[in-house]
Amino acid sequence: MADLPSTAKAVVIGGGIVGCSVAYHLGKLGWTDTVLLERKKLTSGTTFHAAGLVGQLRTSANITQLLGHSVALYRTLEQETGLQTGWKMNGGLRLACNAERWTEVKRQATTAHSFGLEMHLLTPKEAQELWPLMTIDDVVGAAYLPTDGQANPSDITQSLARGARMAGVKIFEDTPVTRVIVEDGRIRGVETPFGIIECEKVVVCAGQWTRDLAATVGVNVPLVSVEHQYMITERIEGVTPGLPTLRDPDRLTYWKEEVGGLVWGGYEPNPKPWAVKGIPEGFHFETLTPDWDHYEQFMENAIARVPALAGAGVKQLLNGPESFTPDGNFILGEAPELRNFYVGAGFNAFGIASGGGAGMALAEWVAKGEPPFDLWPVDIRRFGGVHRSVDWVRNRTMEAYGKHYTIAWPSEEMRSCRPTRRSPLYAHLQAAGACFGEKLGWERPNWFADLAGGEQPVDRYSYQRPGWWGAVRREHQAARSAAVLIDQTSFAKFTLKGPDAAAALNRIAAGNVDRAIGSLTYTQMLNRKGGIECDLTVVRRAADEFYIVTGTGFATHDFDWISRNLQGNCQLVDVTSGGAVLSLMGPKAREILGRVCPDDLSNDGFRFGTAKAISVAGCPVLALRVTYVGELGWELHMPTEVAVTVYEALMGAGAGLGLVNAGYRAIETLRLEKGYRAWGSDIGPDHTPVEAGLAWACKMKSNVDFIGRAAVEAQLAGGVKKRLATFTASPDVVLLGRETIYRNGERVGWLSSGGYGHTVDRAIGLGYVRQAGGVSDYFVLSGDYELEVASERVPATVSLEPLHDPKGLRVKG
Structure with missing residues (x-):
């Protein structure tokens, strides 16, 4: 083995597709003083037995964009490095076999159109023409995404590794990291059996080993290993190299062509966890014993879809462990517990699809100190203290795995690990008919059943009006006409104390918080580009003390953002549970x-x-x-x-x-009528206060500098290319978010959130109107608008004011 360097700018741990992609992209960014360490051989963890399907569409525009980067990279990588990748852009089919699934697929097609992806809705016969081996007796329709494809996982990883080496990155196999060296709260390097490499930044892409390694330095990575099986057949007559990948979620199965045969597997409702007591020492380039009895649950449905399977020879039933997460999204970003410790793990069996884009995003995060765009759905800071329990994470992950191919109902709640965190009012609310939801482990009342009238507090999901629609209408109308009482104990709550608290907080907050004792400030906190990192309320309790309130799900994220940007003598404390x-x-x-x-x-x-x-x-x-x-x-x-x-x-x-x-x-429903923005959907790091119509909340008339001020000033002077607006449609339209916005027949954006206004009796959505040449209020209001809903266009009206009470942004009564 070549001698290890004694120093490096960054050390990447893990030689699967994600680690090699991070190394490749760091090299492209000029970080040639990067070292990748693999404990055994490249691809020997999970990558080598991945199925290799590459689908792009997700419910987030940015994660879809990230997967699109994977496709763009895989199309050119072989030419760049000279190593084959097995990439084929043969398209992807998704079937729908009942009315509810067809509605979901049509909404997915609309989402694809919103995000600029080409996606076609097909008749059963048209789908069969693309995939002649399948029966279509029960198929209602299908969606086809022509830019999806498949790759050879090991080949594409080796190609990325060569690309990294070509850029100057050093890669060492058979070199395990035995310790991440942390002194005085700072990373100093990594230790291996062959020596220590001093470095300031560590990137852990160690797959299912990531959780245990990160835990040694106090970092929590909520993932667990799950057995995942798929079958590889011998050659089958009629299977051609150009056959699209096929997903049949109603039969829980997926398919792809391989050497004239088929690779096919599924996501069972009763998954099997693996390595509950720890991953065996030395486990690499290994698969697990096939569990034919467990796999049998797929067979009848699979043969009914592809009758040729009945007589096909079986090369292998491959059983390989993969890392999965509690919400089905992967984990990316800088750990809130330890600066300069980055994680890319938990890819939920779509690591090949994500690898190129995730590597790019994580490399930029490492090199520039911030992600290239908002990655909140996969950000490691979406987790909290409850996710430190491996039992909790495993139980919730088993449920998430089992839902991989079930219909993703709007507002669907998970059932496992509940209740965990309860307000002191939980029993009172339960007795009053509360139907609870869960966020970050907290039980929160979503709506209340009329127990005296025979209603049951049970969610009934639908793509039309859900079971709770009438109950929410009652509560909505009571808020407008009388009064409501809402338990919001789950709010994340912090105190900031110290002689420098006012100056430190005013530098971070876009609004002016250095006001009289007893003042309350609604404010955003911005990044240097002017993007909204936090959206919260600040109360001044004393000259040297502030009370900060933010959303339940943002507890870890917002605490991390505030604490990492504080300067001077002051201390931030999480007081949520008190x-x-x-x-x-x-x-x-x-x-x-x-x-x-x-x-x-x-x-x-x-x-x-x-x-x-x-x-x-x-x-x-x-x-x-x-x-x-x-x-x-x-x-x-x-x-x-x-x-x-x-x-x-x-x-x-x-x-x-x-x-x-x-x-x-x-x-x-109430906040949509008032045009109030929600962080994580309507506003976030990719949106500025000027674009979001929140410039009034910034202290621009003062001479006080704050993070992001220059970017806001530039937009106020030069204009913006997108603007948040409110859209309404007829009462029979169901808006959920991600519906495509058309202005004068041209696609200009999508809804960031959607719902119903029970006072105005209209469907309501918020969304950004975009135009490269600039967007003014006149541009927004002068257009003729339609919304694409489940692939059908419906007329819509637009407004830049709240729908109910034009002074709704700041109620004074």
Whole structure:
């Protein structure tokens, strides 16, 4: 073996397709002083036994773009390196065998059109012409994506490795990393049996070994190993090299051509976890014992679809372990627990499809300190403390694996590992008919059933109006006409203290938080490009203390963003579990709260955008005069031990005034009517306050500098190329998000979120109108609009103002 270098700019751990792709792209970025270490041989972990299907379409535009980068790379890689990759752009077919699946497929086609992918809807006969071996008796329709394809996993990885070497990257096989060296909270290098390599950045792409290695330095990577089987047949008459890949989700199976035969496998509802007690020492280039009994559940459906299978010879039933995650998305990015420790792992059996793009994105993250675009669906910071339990992760992952090919219903909730985190009001809400959802382990009320009227708090999913539609309508109307009480204890809550807290926070926040004690500021936090990294509320409690409130799912992400950008003498602490939150909203909120609170709640005495310590039923409460539903109201923050007392007092006070419990699905319908933005869908790192219509929340009239200010100034002066707007359609249209926006017949974007407004009685969606030459308010409002919904166009109207109450962005009443 050649001598290991003593230093490197970055060390990549793992020689599968993702690690080699990261090394390749780092080399392309000029990081030639990069070393890749593989404990055994390249591809010897999971890559060598991957099936090699390459599909591109995902529910996120950016993840679809990332997979599109894989395709673009694989098309040219062989020419660049001289090594074959086995890449074939033979297209991909997806079948639908019932009405619900056909609706899903048609919506997927619309999503593809939104993201600029060519996707065609086919009749059963047209699909059969592309795949003559299959029967179509039960097929309702199919979708065809001509730029999908397949690759040879080992060949494409070796080609990436050669490309990395050509750029100057050094690759060492049979070189395990025995320790990541961390001193004083900083990475110093990696240790191997052959010496130490000093480095500042480590990139772990070690597949199913990643979790254990990362844990040695306190980093959590929530993935587990699952057995995944597929069959390789002998040659079959009629199987041609140009046969598209085929996915038949209603039969839980996928197919691809290989050397005149078929590779086919599936995703069973009863998956088998592997290596529960740890991966065996020395495991490499190995597969597991085929489990014919377990695989048998696919056989009848598979033969019914492809009758030629019945007489085909079997080369192998391959059983290989792969790493899967609790939500079915892979894990990418810099670990929040340790600076300069990057992860690319947990690829859920689509590592070949993702490898090229994921390697590109992670390499840019390493080299530039930030991803090339918003990667929130796969960002490692989407996880939280609950994901440190391997048992929790394994149980949830088994459920996610089993749903791989089931219909992805809108707003579908997972069932495993519940309940885990519960508000002190959980039992009260359950008794009141709550149907709960889950986020980051928290049980949260989504809607309330009318128990007296015989309703059951059980979700009934649909691509039309779901089972909870009427219940949410009741809650929505109560918020507009009387009042609702919503348990929002799961909010992520932080305190920032210290003599430099005000200056440090004002540098990070786009809004002015250095205001009087008791002030409340709705603000974004921006990256240097002006993109919105956080969207939250800040309360000034004292000269040197701030209270920060953000969304449940953003706890890890926002804490990480704030803490990594703080300067000076101040400390950020997560206090989420110490406090409960009740939101009392509606035109009668003041009257209800006044019955159990002796403090001045008048508009002059307690103005919008302020916070005060008050007493409710004799209990200490921090009341925030703010709204996300567009009505008079307060968020009531309190110690957990008084939550039940306050809740019971408020429900009693509101009994004769129309007060009802409400849940998160009503919040969604209410906020859409008001045009309130949601981080992770309507706003995020790829969207600026100017583009999102939130420039009013930036302290541009002050002389105070903040991260992203220059980018906002440039857009205010020079204009933008996209603008967020509100769209409405007739009541019978179902908007879910990702529907394509057409202006004067031209595709200009897609909806970032969608739902229904029960006050305006219209379908509502938010989305960006895009044009390379620039977008003005006039451009947005002067167009004639249509939305493509499940591949059909429907007329739509556009607005840049809230639909209900033009002052809805800042309710003053």
